[in-house]
Amino acid sequence: MAPHSPGTDQIDTLLWIGFVAAAILIVAVIGGLLYVLRRYHAERGAEPRQVTGGRGIQLRVSAALGAFTAVILVLSIVYTDKARETPATGAAGLQVSHSEPLKIATTGQQWLWRYDYPNDAFSYYKLVVPVDTAVELDLVTTDVVHTWDVPDLAPERDAVPGKTNHVVFSADEEGTYFGQASTLSGQAYAAMRTEVEVVSPEEYEAFIENQKKDIQAAQDRVVGLLENGETP
Amino acid sequence: MSAPAGRPELVIDGFPPHRRRWVEIATSADHKDLGRVLIAGAFGFLFIALVELLLMRLQLAIPENTFLTPVTFNRMLSLYGATAVFLFAIPLALGFFYYVAPLQIGARGTALPRLGQLGTWLFIAGGTILYSGFLFTPTEAGVNPLAPLSSIAFLPNNGVDAWAAATGLATLGFVLIAIDLVATLRRLRAPGMAWRRLPVFSWAAAICSWLLLVIGPVMLAAITMLLIDRNFDGIFFAGDAGGSPLLWQHLSWIFYTGTYMLVLIFALGAIAEIVPALARKPLFNRGAVIGSLAAIAVIGTLAWMQNMYSAPVGIGWMYFAMTMSLALIVPFGLIFFNLIATLRGGAVRMRAPLLFAAGAIAAISIGLASEVCHSMVAVGWRLQHTTDSTAATHFALVGGAVFGGFAALHWWFPKMTGRTMGETLARFSFWTMLLGILVAFVPLFLAGAEEGQVVDAYKFFGATGVDAYNLIATIGAFVLAAGILMTVVNAILSREGGAPAGHDAWGGDSLEWFALSPPEPHNFDVLPDVRSSRPLRDIREAIAHRSARAERPVGESQPVA
Numbered sequence: 164m165a166p167h168s169p170g171t172d173q174i175d176t177l178l179w180i181g182f183v184a185a186a187i188l189i190v191a192v193i194g195g196l197l198y199v200l201r202r203y204h205a206e207r208g209a210e211p212r213q214v215t216g217g218r219g220i221q222l223r224v225s226a227a228l229g230a231f232t233a234v235i236l237v238l239s240i241v242y243t244d245k246a247r248e249t250p251a252t253g254a255a256g257l258q259v260s261h262s263e264p265l266k267i268a269t270t271g272q273q274w275l276w277r278y279d280y281p282n283d284a285f286s287y288y289k290l291v292v293p294v295d296t297a298v299e300l301d302l303v304t305t306d307v308v309h310t311w312d313v314p315d316l317a318p319e320r321d322a323v324p325g326k327t328n329h330v331v332f333s334a335d336e337e338g339t340y341f342g343q344a345s346t347l348s349g350q351a352y353a354a355m356r357t358e359v360e361v362v363s364p365e366e367y368e369a370f371i372e373n374q375k376k377d378i379q380a381a382q383d384r385v386v387g388l389l390e391n392g393e394t395p
Numbered sequence: 396m397s398a399p400a401g402r403p404e405l406v407i408d409g410f411p412p413h414r415r416r417w418v419e420i421a422t423s424a425d426h427k428d429l430g431r432v433l434i435a436g437a438f439g440f441l442f443i444a445l446v447e448l449l450l451m452r453l454q455l456a457i458p459e460n461t462f463l464t465p466v467t468f469n470r471m472l473s474l475y476g477a478t479a480v481f482l483f484a485i486p487l488a489l490g491f492f493y494y495v496a497p498l499q500i501g502a503r504g505t506a507l508p509r510l511g512q513l514g515t516w517l518f519i520a521g522g523t524i525l526y527s528g529f530l531f532t533p534t535e536a537g538v539n540p541l542a543p544l545s546s547i548a549f550l551p552n553n554g555v556d557a558w559a560a561a562t563g564l565a566t567l568g569f570v571l572i573a574i575d576l577v578a579t580l581r582r583l584r585a586p587g588m589a590w591r592r593l594p595v596f597s598w599a600a601a602i603c604s605w606l607l608l609v610i611g612p613v614m615l616a617a618i619t620m621l622l623i624d625r626n627f628d629g630i631f632f633a634g635d636a637g638g639s640p641l642l643w644q645h646l647s648w649i650f651y652t653g654t655y656m657l658v659l660i661f662a663l664g665a666i667a668e669i670v671p672a673l674a675r676k677p678l679f680n681r682g683a684v685i686g687s688l689a690a691i692a693v694i695g696t697l698a699w700m701q702n703m704y705s706a707p708v709g710i711g712w713m714y715f716a717m718t719m720s721l722a723l724i725v726p727f728g729l730i731f732f733n734l735i736a737t738l739r740g741g742a743v744r745m746r747a748p749l750l751f752a753a754g755a756i757a758a759i760s761i762g763l764a765s766e767v768c769h770s771m772v773a774v775g776w777r778l779q780h781t782t783d784s785t786a787a788t789h790f791a792l793v794g795g796a797v798f799g800g801f802a803a804l805h806w807w808f809p810k811m812t813g814r815t816m817g818e819t820l821a822r823f824s825f826w827t828m829l830l831g832i833l834v835a836f837v838p839l840f841l842a843g844a845e846e847g848q849v850v851d852a853y854k855f856f857g858a859t860g861v862d863a864y865n866l867i868a869t870i871g872a873f874v875l876a877a878g879i880l881m882t883v884v885n886a887i888l889s890r891e892g893g894a895p896a897g898h899d900a901w902g903g904d905s906l907e908w909f910a911l912s913p914p915e916p917h918n919f920d921v922l923p924d925v926r927s928s929r930p931l932r933d934i935r936e937a938i939a940h941r942s943a944r945a946e947r948p949v950g951e952s953q954p955v956a
Contacts, residue, residue, distance in 0.1 A: 164847055174773045178844075181768035188724070188767065192760035195735040196753060203674070205742040211676050216736060221683045221729065228728040232721050239717060239771040246773040247710065273549075307544040308640065310705055310780055314847040318776030321705045323641060324543055325634025328707040341859075345780035345849040346705075347472075347537040349544060350465045353852035 430494025501585025599664025662799025758794025783843025831875025
C-alpha cells in the first residue's frame with residue numbers, strides 16, 4: 164500500500180513516527196528485562212541488599228515518560244489536523260466550483276456501496292472520481308454500521324444510521340484503488356469490497372454521461388414494460 | 396495433645412457427616428472454594444475459546460477458504476469474543492483475587508460470602524446459557540455486537556438474546572463478587588494491616604473491584620437496553636426513531652476498555668508479588684506501583700473512545716481519548732521500571748512463575764506499544780479495524796490473562812493444593828507459548844499494517860499479499876494452543892502428583908504463606924501482628940534473631956533492652 168492523497172501522506176508519516184515510538188518502548192522494556200534477568204542470578208547463601216527507591220527517582224522516571232508522551236501527543240495532533248484538512252483541487256482536476264469539493268453521496272447497505280454523483284448519475288461497487296480533485300463522500304447507511312475503508316486514499320469512516328459522516332480526499336494519481344468494508348455487518352461482510360477508479364476529468368465527465376444514458380435506457384425499458392402491462 | 400490444666404476444653408461429639416465433594420463445592424460459600432470454581436471455570440472456557448480460535452484460524456489459513464460458512468464463522472467469532480472476555484479473562488482475575496486477597500490481608504473469610512457465592516454461580520450460569528445457544532442458534536453479531544446489527548430486524552433469531560442474557564448474568568455475578576471483595580478489603584483486614592501495608596496483589600484486587608463497580612453497571616444498563624430494544628420494541632439504539640446506535644458503542648466500549656485495564660492490573664499485580672519474592676528483594680517502590688495501578692484503572696477506562704475514531708464523533712472527543720490512551724505510557728512505564736529495578740541486584744531464582752511473569756511483561760509491552768500507535772488518531776484511522784489491532788489486543792490480553800494468569804497459577808498453585816507444578820513441563824509450555832504468540836500474531840501485525848487486511852472477516856482474497864501471513868498465523872495459533880494445553884495438563888497432573896510444597900513454597904513475604912497449604916476452611920488459627928508490608932519476613936527475622944541468641948555461648952549474651 165502507498166498513500167495517494169494529501170491526507171494519507173500525513174497518516175503515513177505519523178504511522179512511521181508511531182512505529183518508532185513503539186519500537187523505543189518495546190526495546191526499552193524487553194531489553195531492560197533481559198539484561199537484569201541474565202545479569203543477576205541467585206548465589207548460594209547470598210542475601211541481596213534490600214534496596215528500595217525513593218521518590219526522587221520515581222519522579223525523574225515519570226517526568227521522562229511524561230515528556231516522551233507529550234512529544235507523541237503533540238506530533239499526533241499536528242499530523243492528525245493536517246490529515247483532516249480538505250485538500251484543494253489542483254490544476255489538473257475537475258473544476259467544480261469555487262473551493263467546494265466534489266460531493267458524492269455514499270450509501271452503505273448490506274453488502275454493497277452505492278455512490279450517487281451530482282447530476283443524477285449513480286453507480287454500485289465502483290466509485291469513479293477525477294484525479295487531483297477534492298472529493299467529499301457523505302456517508303450514510305440504510306441498515307447497519309459499515310466502514311468505508313480505502314486505505315490508500317482516505318482515513319476509514321463509519322456510516323452509522325441516523326448520522327452523516329464525511330470522507331475527504333484528493334487522489335494524486337490515476338489508477339484503481341481497492342478497499343474493503345471493515346466493520347462486521349453480517350453474513351457477506353467479507354465480500355463487501357469497493358473499488359475507486361481515479362480517471363482524468365474528461366473521462367469522469369464521459370463516465371457520468373454514460374451512466375446517465377444507461378440508467379435512462381434501463382428506466383425507459385421498465386416504463387415500456389409496465390405500459391405494455393408486463394412485470395419487469 | 397492434652398489441653399493445659401485449668402483451661403476450658405471444648406468437647407464435641409464427632410464431626411458433622413462428610414458430604415459428597417461436589418455437594419460440598421456446590422454449596423460452599425468459602426472464598427477458597429469459590430475462587431477455585433472461578434479459576435477452574437475460566438480455564439474450562441479458555442479451552443473452548445481456543446477451539447473456536449483454531450477453527451477460525453483454519454478457515455483463514457488459505458484465501459477464499461470454504462471450510463466454515465460465513466454464518467458459522469461469525470458465530471465462532473462472537474462466541475470466541477464473549478468467552479475470552481466474560482468467561483475467561485474476568486473470572487480468572489476475580490478467581491485469583493477472591494482466593495488470595497482474603498488470605499493476604501489475614502481475614503478468616505469474606506465479608507459477604509453468600510453474595511460471592513451467588514456471583515460465582517451466576518458466572519457459571521451465564522457460561523451455560525451462552526453455550527446452550529448451540530441448542531437453538533448462537534449469536535452472530537460479532538465480538539462487540541454493535542447496534543443496529545444486533546437488533547431484531549437484522550438478527551431475528553434468539554442468538555443475541557442468549558448472548559445478552561449470558562453476558563448480563565456473568566457481569567452481574569462479577570459485580571456481586573466485586574462488592575464482596577470491596578467489603579472484605581475494607582472491613583476484615585488483620586490487626587496492623589493498614590492500607591499502606593496491603594500487598595500489591597490485594598491492592599490490585601481492590602482497584603479492580605472498584606473498577607468493576609463502575610463499568611459493570613454500565614454494561615448491565617447497555618445489555619438491558621439491548622434486551623428491551625429486541626423484545627419490547629425499545630428504541631434506545633434505533634437511529635431512525637430517536638435513539639442512537641452510538642449509545643451502544645459508548646456504553647459497551649467503556650466496559651470493554653475497563654476490562655482490558657482490569658486484566659492488565661490483575662497480571663501486573665500478580666507479577667509484582669512474584670518478582671520481589673523470587674529476587675529476594677522488596678518491590679523497588681510499592682507506592683509508585685500501587686499508584687500506577689490505580690491510575691491505569693481511571694485513565695485507561697476514560698480512553699474508551701479510542702475504539703471509536705472512525706465513528707461520527709467530534710474530533711475534540713477523539714483527542715480526549717488519545718490524550719488518555721497516551722497518558723497510560725506513564726503508569727505502565729513506571730510499573731515496568733519498578734519491576735526491572737526490583738530484579739536489579741537481586742538473587743534471582745528463575746522458577747516457572749518468574750518465567751511466565753517475564754513472558755507476560757514482554758507480551759504486554761509489545762501489545763501496549765502497538766496500542767500507542769493505534770491511539771494516535773490519524774494512525775488509528777488507518778490501523779484500526781485491521782488485523783494489526785487484532786494482534787495488538789491479543790499481545791496485551793494473552794500476555795495479561797494467559798501469560799500473567801499462568802504466572803499467578805504457578806505461583807499460588809502450591810498454596811491451593813499443597814503441591815508445586817511440574818517445572819519441566821512448565822518450561823516446555825512457556826517456550827512453546829512464547830514461540831506460538833510471536834508466530835501467531837506478528838504476521839497479523841504485518842498483514843494489517845502493510846496490506847490493510849480487515850478484522851472479523853470470514854475470508855480474505857488471494858493476490859492481496861496476505862496469503863503467507865495468514866498461513867503462518869494459523870500455524871502459530873496451533874503452537875500457542877499446544878503450549879497453553881501443556882500448562883493445563885500440568886496443572887491437572889500436579890494436583891495429585893506434584894512435588895509436595897511447604898506452607899511457604901517460595902519464601903514469600905505476604906500473609907497467605909502463613910496459612911497452611913491448602914489453607915484450613917477458616918484460613919488461620921492465629922495471626923501475627925502485622926508491622927510492615929512484609930509480615931513474613933519480619934517473622935523470619937525474629938526467628939533468626941532468637942535462634943542466633945540461643946546459640947550464643949553463655950556469658951557473652953547481651954541483656955535485651
